[in-house]
Amino acid sequence: MGPAELQRATTVARRYFLEGKAKTEIADEFGISRYKVARILDECREQGIVRIEIGVPTAVDSELSERLRRAFGLRHALVVRTTAPDVVTLRRELGTAAAELLTEIVTEDDVLGVSWGRTLDTMAGALTGLAACSIVQMTGVTGAVGANSIDLVRQLAAVSHGPAYPIYAPLVVSDAGTAQALYQQPGIAAATSRFASITKAAVAVGSWDRDGSQFHQALPPATLATLSTGDIAAEVCSVLLTEDGTPTGEDISRQTISIRADQLRRIPDVIAVAGGESKVRAIRSVLRGGLANSVITDVGAARLLLESPTPPQG
Secondary structure, eight states: OOHHHHHHHHHHHIIIIISOOOHHHHHHHHTOOHHHHHHHHHHHHHTTSSOOOOOOOOOBOHHHHHHHHHHHTOSEEEEEOOSSSSHHHHHHHHHHHHHHHHHHHOOTTOEEEEOOOHHHHHHHHHOOOOOSOEEEEOBOBSSSBTBHHHHHHHHHHHHHOSOEEOOOSBSBOSSHHHHHHHHTSHHHHHHHTTGGGOOEEEEEOBOSSTTTOHHHHHSOHHHHHTSOGGGOOEEETTEEEOTTSOEEOHHHHTTBOBOOHHHHHTSSEEEEEOOSGGGHHHHHHHHHTTSOSEEEEEHHHHHHHHHSOOOOOO
């Protein structure tokens, strides 16, 4: 293929395989026939532009999953047998399990809320099908606009073909007045007004340190200095929690564009996706506080969680 032909072919492949567009839609966009689109896709496979891999189904320890579910009174618990100890593999395999669960349980009548996180990014990448539900972003953006939570919402909506409600605002702002003003903006209100309608949610869980929480990274040093970090066990959707799951850091929450702890608790099914020994204290805190009632984790974390389970708060 020449450069122009190659450019068109790769764009057609992206539209079909990544964005989930129908061949007729792609044909209309490029002014060619549906059969020409099919030929281009065939050529992409033949020339190695598109490589298709068949993933091995996620290995779930069903006995450990059931023990964890009963110990914490959960709706869903999936304990994944990871194939390697490194964090990249852990995130990928937990994300794949989360994608499989969402594909199974989400219906067109649901409103799906999502936070942000590297494991949730892998979840979105692993999704190949999702009911045409509404997708609502539950937190503002950390880092550059177009990355993290906004990009995650776009990826999910591209698979589900349902309406998406992103939040084009930073997660952390300078003061409470600025936060309140942003909440009144129509584009942001379109998402935040739907928090009460969310029926299922997928959330990442952060341990309270720079490596374990993107929210920690987003706070300026002066703000971090005001927090009693020894009392903070977890962070979920920018909500800080103590060891027993009690929300803390209320002053900080007034400077964030994010779902609140009480709103998160009212969602019928919140799935926490997190694993690794470094996240055990944080996962336990989130489950104890009732901010999630389903969990996807790995074997090592599950065994540590079962050493000292505590039922969630009423």
